[in-house]
Amino acid sequence: MACYSNLLAGSIPASATIAETIFNLTNGEPMTATNSSKYTVCTICDIGCQLRAETTDGKLSRVRAHDHPALARNVCYKGTAAPEVHNHAERLTVPLKRVGARGEDRWEEISYEQAMDEISERLKKIVDRYGPESFVVSTSGWNTQATHSMDRRFMNALGSPNYISGVSLCAGNTAAVNKMTYGWFPFADITNSKCIVLFGHNPRKHSWTPIYNMINAAQANGAKLIVLDPRVSDQAEKSDLHLRLRSGTDAAMCLGWLNVIINEGLYDDAFVRDYTQGFEELRARVNEYPLERVAQITGVDAELIAESARLYANAECAVIPWTPITDMQISSTSAIRLHSILRAITGNLDIPGGEVLGGFNPSYISESELGNHDMLSQEQRDKQLGSDLHPAYTYRAQDKLADATERVWGQRYADIVMGCYMANPSSTFRAMATEQPYPVKAFFTLGNNSLMSYPNQHQILKGLMNQELIVAHELFMTPTAMLADYVLPGDAFSERNHVADSWSWRLGLTVSQKAVEPAPEASSTFQFWRDLAHRFGFAELFPWESIEDMLDYRLTPSGKTFEEFSTENFMYVEPPEYRKYRKTGFATPSGKVELYSSVLDELGFDPLPYHREGPAVSDAYPYRVFTGVREDAFFQTGQRQVEVLRKRSPTPKLFMHPTDAERENIEDNDWVSLQTETGQVAAKVLVQESMKEGHIRVPHGWWYPEMRGSADLAGAFISSDAVLCPDSPEFLDYEQGIPHFKGFPGRVVKLAEPPVGLSEQVLAG
Numbered sequence: 001m002a003c004y005s006n007l008l009a010g011s012i013p014a015s016a017t018i019a020e021t022i023f024n025l026t027n028g029e030p031m032t033a034t035n036s037s038k039y040t041v042c043t044i045c046d047i048g049c050q051l052r053a054e055t056t057d058g059k060l061s062r063v064r065a066h067d068h069p070a071l072a073r074n075v076c077y078k079g080t081a082a083p084e085v086h087n088h089a090e091r092l093t094v095p096l097k098r099v100g101a102r103g104e105d106r107w108e109e110i111s112y113e114q115a116m117d118e119i120s121e122r123l124k125k126i127v128d129r130y131g132p133e134s135f136v137v138s139t140s141g142w143n144t145q146a147t148h149s150m151d152r153r154f155m156n157a158l159g160s161p162n163y164i165s166g167v168s169l170c171a172g173n174t175a176a177v178n179k180m181t182y183g184w185f186p187f188a189d190i191t192n193s194k195c196i197v198l199f200g201h202n203p204r205k206h207s208w209t210p211i212y213n214m215i216n217a218a219q220a221n222g223a224k225l226i227v228l229d230p231r232v233s234d235q236a237e238k239s240d241l242h243l244r245l246r247s248g249t250d251a252a253m254c255l256g257w258l259n260v261i262i263n264e265g266l267y268d269d270a271f272v273r274d275y276t277q278g279f280e281e282l283r284a285r286v287n288e289y290p291l292e293r294v295a296q297i298t299g300v301d302a303e304l305i306a307e308s309a310r311l312y313a314n315a316e317c318a319v320i321p322w323t324p325i326t327d328m329q330i331s332s333t334s335a336i337r338l339h340s341i342l343r344a345i346t347g348n349l350d351i352p353g354g355e356v357l358g359g360f361n362p363s364y365i366s367e368s369e370l371g372n373h374d375m376l377s378q379e380q381r382d383k384q385l386g387s388d389l390h391p392a393y394t395y396r397a398q399d400k401l402a403d404a405t406e407r408v409w410g411q412r413y414a415d416i417v418m419g420c421y422m423a424n425p426s427s428t429f430r431a432m433a434t435e436q437p438y439p440v441k442a443f444f445t446l447g448n449n450s451l452m453s454y455p456n457q458h459q460i461l462k463g464l465m466n467q468e469l470i471v472a473h474e475l476f477m478t479p480t481a482m483l484a485d486y487v488l489p490g491d492a493f494s495e496r497n498h499v500a501d502s503w504s505w506r507l508g509l510t511v512s513q514k515a516v517e518p519a520p521e522a523s524s525t526f527q528f529w530r531d532l533a534h535r536f537g538f539a540e541l542f543p544w545e546s547i548e549d550m551l552d553y554r555l556t557p558s559g560k561t562f563e564e565f566s567t568e569n570f571m572y573v574e575p576p577e578y579r580k581y582r583k584t585g586f587a588t589p590s591g592k593v594e595l596y597s598s599v600l601d602e603l604g605f606d607p608l609p610y611h612r613e614g615p616a617v618s619d620a621y622p623y624r625v626f627t628g629v630r631e632d633a634f635f636q637t638g639q640r641q642v643e644v645l646r647k648r649s650p651t652p653k654l655f656m657h658p659t660d661a662e663r664e665n666i667e668d669n670d671w672v673s674l675q676t677e678t679g680q681v682a683a684k685v686l687v688q689e690s691m692k693e694g695h696i697r698v699p700h701g702w703w704y705p706e707m708r709g710s711a712d713l714a715g716a717f718i719s720s721d722a723v724l725c726p727d728s729p730e731f732l733d734y735e736q737g738i739p740h741f742k743g744f745p746g747r748v749v750k751l752a753e754p755p756v757g758l759s760e761q762v763l764a765g
Contacts, residue, residue: 615744
């Protein structure tokens, strides 16, 4: 029991029990919040730490760490800055209707009811003219939190398959690909592991904080840490082994590890014999990657590759936690599958200290069920954008797992982390811009600064400018919202009740209690979809009047209402059951771990993993650009207007190795232009010994809220890494259509002057 509670909480002592996770350690009574303090799940980032919200005079005044000692360390300065976010003077509080040209940022205030009436009527006309597939929705579930899959429910009732999300680049796509190998997306039991492998992932005290605490707890208990990262990251500095592989070569490295593990007999022979299929085919493939070849591809010494593979394979229990780095490469599908295969053949699947296959929570109705995917006809599924070329996380591929999913998990649809039935974003924005293969004319974005959240920002802008209706549901006026026809203010996590289940990734349930009321004209995403559905005649499919009604419904299997559940528990974890596959098999067509993927084979792709080399650098573009640096002060494109956080990182900075900087005559804090064939951005330089030569790392999501009114879309094209990344076929992963964010060619040019219009704070930062 202790192992699974650790998995949820992040830093529980090894002797802890499930009861100690749920109840106060001192008196055994349930921990309950007070009138002025509520338990709340922070959604400023995607981790979902449970914190305490304190209020004064009806406003959120303070966010504090948890009062349970096992959870108290799971807090970062983004979370404690929540009052600065939720009470910000620039926060949207009234619905706005565009009165100027698109993107001109001119508005009139209207009521929520008027906005919803007009949105409904305009969307109906578009659907009548172009068909329901002309309607696209883009979301990020960690920001909106309380959607309860009402977005998918509405779209499936209407007939649109074109849902996209930021999780297509981060965790959601990983879930979909993991399902092809063993039918679920496991969560790493890091705290109890004896060996932790980080592929580029770099959890820190103020970024992915619970994962950082889990790693620290495991290392304190003797776990070994292997880091594979071009740079000397924070985690690399404290690792037992650091492999400085060339960016974008994760798949080749994994094939090298498998070569060692298989040919030296380090795999779990009984598990491979009884629960896998395709082992001999896999053996033949990995023999195409001898260590000398892998060393040449990755730039890592062959002996170090072998040593690290042995350390992982020989550990009593080991984990390869999810990483956003492997999600975003030209061989992403193969690399994610290789992580899955390594977990399986070493016997680390569904064991304590390994990779736990959770399944649906028996006490809570899943979002997969609420999405009503059965309502979407095959005719409309076949229209899902990108499914013809890149089907991995679309209905076309995932439907092939439906029978097995129902056999093992009791439901036909497992939309884990909201990422298993999506359209392809690049194909979607291309269709929006070109009207091919059919017109797309209505775009709704909720909690998702879509313009800056996907590759090829110039193409996204073209697509948005070609829309007849854009609706944004947001806390702040983002560059994407500036392009909308209607902007609706959303609620924040302190302003709604919720029970978080990590989108079926983990079995635990975490209570989030409303602490304050939202602005009168603000709405939750649940309310938005519910009210829109009623205007479309879907009232019988959306019978709930409030979020509390929905929570009562979702908690029906527990036999409790939300009020009862939240009074009795601040967190609830089902007792774990390991090695469930011994009873049920795996949720794949064969019922086994598919080392040779029957789904990919049927779709016409290579059923075995491989390494594919990304576009080569050249004299014109000599550096490997590695985008997506996460700065501790921000999450994705958010929080740039929050002063207490912006002071920590006032300006975008890209990282270069001293040798590269000297070659380019660049010094610390110089302004430079980083250029690719797709676009160029400006940023300051930070020269770091920790960087790998020939690589440039770029921060993610930069725009300048303070430039609103003085620059197009608040400077969204000045420093945004999405401007740089191409999404033409030669840069895309075959199976998913994921762009190669990690190592595309670029060059850097020193600027004589910084970009025009930047504030003194930015210039001095």
